[in-house]
Amino acid sequence: MADKIFRVNMTDLSTTIETVPAEWAGHGGRGLTSTIVAAEVPPTCHPLGPNNKLVVAPGLLSGTPAANSGRLSCGAKSPLTGTIKESNSGGTSAQLLAKCGCKALIIEGQPKSGTWYNLAVTPDGVTINEEKEVIGKGNFDAIEILSERLGASQGIITIGPAGEMKMRAANLSVKDPDGHLRSCGRGGLGAVMGSKGVKFISIDPKDGKVEIADMDKFRAANKAFAKALVDHPVSQALGTYGTNVLVNIINESGGLPTRNFTQGQFEGHEQISGETMHDLIQEREGKVKHNCHKGCVIQCSQIYNDAKNEYKTSGFEYESIWALGADCAIDNLDHIAEADHLLDDLGIDSIETAVAIGVAMEAGVIQFGDGEGLLRLLTDEVGKGTGLGRIIGGGAGDVGRAYGVTRVPVVKNQAIPAYDPRAIKGIGITYATSTQGADHTMGYTIATNVLGVGGTLDPLSKEGQVELSRNLQIATAAIDSTGMCLFIAFAALDDATCLPALIDLINARFGIALTGDDVTNLGKSILKTEHAFNLAAGFTNEDDRLPEFFSLEPVAPHNVVWDFTGAEIDTFWAF
Ligand code: SF4
Numbered sequence: 001m002a003d004k005i006f007r008v009n010m011t012d013l014s015t016t017i018e019t020v021p022a023e024w025a026g027h028g029g030r031g032l033t034s035t036i037v038a039a040e041v042p043p044t045c046h047p048l049g050p051n052n053k054l055v056v057a058p059g060l061l062s063g064t065p066a067a068n069s070g071r072l073s074c075g076a077k078s079p080l081t082g083t084i085k086e087s088n089s090g091g092t093s094a095q096l097l098a099k100c101g102c103k104a105l106i107i108e109g110q111p112k113s114g115t116w117y118n119l120a121v122t123p124d125g126v127t128i129n130e131e132k133e134v135i136g137k138g139n140f141d142a143i144e145i146l147s148e149r150l151g152a153s154q155g156i157i158t159i160g161p162a163g164e165m166k167m168r169a170a171n172l173s174v175k176d177p178d179g180h181l182r183s184c185g186r187g188g189l190g191a192v193m194g195s196k197g198v199k200f201i202s203i204d205p206k207d208g209k210v211e212i213a214d215m216d217k218f219r220a221a222n223k224a225f226a227k228a229l230v231d232h233p234v235s236q237a238l239g240t241y242g243t244n245v246l247v248n249i250i251n252e253s254g255g256l257p258t259r260n261f262t263q264g265q266f267e268g269h270e271q272i273s274g275e276t277m278h279d280l281i282q283e284r285e286g287k288v289k290h291n292c293h294k295g296c297v298i299q300c301s302q303i304y305n306d307a308k309n310e311y312k313t314s315g316f317e318y319e320s321i322w323a324l325g326a327d328c329a330i331d332n333l334d335h336i337a338e339a340d341h342l343l344d345d346l347g348i349d350s351i352e353t354a355v356a357i358g359v360a361m362e363a364g365v366i367q368f369g370d371g372e373g374l375l376r377l378l379t380d381e382v383g384k385g386t387g388l389g390r391i392i393g394g395g396a397g398d399v400g401r402a403y404g405v406t407r408v409p410v411v412k413n414q415a416i417p418a419y420d421p422r423a424i425k426g427i428g429i430t431y432a433t434s435t436q437g438a439d440h441t442m443g444y445t446i447a448t449n450v451l452g453v454g455g456t457l458d459p460l461s462k463e464g465q466v467e468l469s470r471n472l473q474i475a476t477a478a479i480d481s482t483g484m485c486l487f488i489a490f491a492a493l494d495d496a497t498c499l500p501a502l503i504d505l506i507n508a509r510f511g512i513a514l515t516g517d518d519v520t521n522l523g524k525s526i527l528k529t530e531h532a533f534n535l536a537a538g539f540t541n542e543d544d545r546l547p548e549f550f551s552l553e554p555v556a557p558h559n560v561v562w563d564f565t566g567a568e569i570d571t572f573w574a575f
Pocket residue numbers: 068090290291292293296297298299300301485486487
């Protein structure tokens with residue numbers, strides 16, 4: 001069965017199945033969502049209007065047994081940044097969509113009435129159904145109800161109340177193998193789905209499966225690939241402490257933004273660290289090692305139970321713990337876990353919302369360190385959609401504008417995540433130049449600047465940082481197209497067997513003969529496509545800049561400022 005494009009028009013409630021155009025055929029995941037958005041979405045359209053489109057795509061290897069290949073890409077013009085956006089997630093949906101023969105699902109148009117719908121995807125196409133039962137429900141209740149209604153094995157991509165309210169930080173939540181949630185967190189794609197009147201998408205592949213052109217070659221490549229992943233020391237640390245292994249490491253580097261980016265180290269770092277979390281999880285009989293989709297061999301996820309030993313959250317990531325913890329000066333891991341649970345239930349990005357609350361703390365809305373106050377803001381303000389809640393749900397930039405705060409850590413209106421660019425300069429280049437607004441995952445220079453992966457580069461020196469970020473952004477764009485989790489990058493950077501095995505997997509899947517150069521060129525062309533969309537939307541080089549306060553305020557303990565000139569940053573695009 002050849003893969004097809006499934007298209008849904010929410011204006012006239014029609015659906016079609018289309019042959020994949022030749023120019024889209026070599027793309028998957030982010031490469032495909034960005035190619036389609038660039039081809040079909042007017043760059044200056046309103047992100048919540050009828051001309052924006054939400055594109056959902058599995059990666060090139062999703063649905064196969066390839067290790068770590070179950071990431072789902074979602075793309076649109078972002079209501080948060082106004083740029084092109086791709087946000088990806090684990091969960092079961094990428095693998096199930098691929099088994100439906102769906103190369104991409106495009107949701108376009110907008111219903112005229114206030115009616116809510118669900119979309120049911122099978123190998124036969126998409127049906128549009130009116131939805132009432134789960135409207136207004138939090139994500140956890142909705143997933144439970146839908147698992148009962150549809151059966152536990154179906155994939156679900158849903159929005160929570162934040163997406164229904166079209167908050168600009170609303171995310172898309174994706175059901176994982178345990179019936180919990182993963183998130184396409186960044187950029188407000190949940191608001192785009194809400195603007196289409198779609199509450200959830202269910203995916204039932206029936207007996208569908210993904211065809212592999214050369215199974216023997218595929219099996220051999222997968223064995224070598226999986227071995228490279230599990231042998232890498234960073235994979236092993238992730239499998240033991242999760243991504244939260246980074247709290248102590250980044251604190252030590254002086255790059256752990258604290259109290260709305262006024263300090264680079266947090267006195268409460270030990271209490272919120274991966275090591276402390278690991279011990280608490282074990283005491284409470286949670287799970288320290290867990291995967292977000294079938295076939296992951298790294299297993300960075302975990303299940304965190306509360307003090308009553310009841311499930312609270314999973315996939316409890318460093319960036320969320322940093323944002324709710326150090327950035328808000330909260331050192332109580334149970335408060336942070338409760339907040340993470342509330343954010344998951346509302347369906348809103350934990351990084352954006354917590355950084356927004358950090359800015360609100362600076363404005364005096366509540367005090368830094370007030371964990372109970374943070375929970376109250378999420379429950380009584382954001383959850384109820386009050387005026388203040390909608391400002392916070394609009395992200396850090398909205399809070400800064402509403403309260404007249406000048407220290408607002410955003411690029412292209414998206415909150416800067418968990419690494420201070422003054423102390424770790426490579427990541428500052430990524431924040432400035434990323435086509436998606438500030439996003440560490442677009443070019444994770446922490447690997448080389450701090451972890452010594454792919455070589456070493458002094459994080460406090462400007463030397464080589466533009467090249468490092470550029471190379472990683474090109475590689476990331478390609479990896480995001482395969483359906484692979486980004487954490488394969490550590491092995492890919494250090495182990496000479498990893499990347500060839502990944503290319504062999506793609507070649508065996510499709511019966512083609514890609515080379516390493518082809519993969520690099522794919523990454524470059526994706527970045528250029530995304531950049532061209534942004535330029536056509538009205539962005540210029542002047543938008544590739546960090547907020548002024550990073551150049552004016554030295555951050556302890558290194559007492560350094562951001563000191564790249566605009567001209568130096570602009571050399572990024574010379575490729
Ligand atoms: S390493 Fe973590 S994020 Fe990546 S696929 Fe596994 S559980 Fe998911």
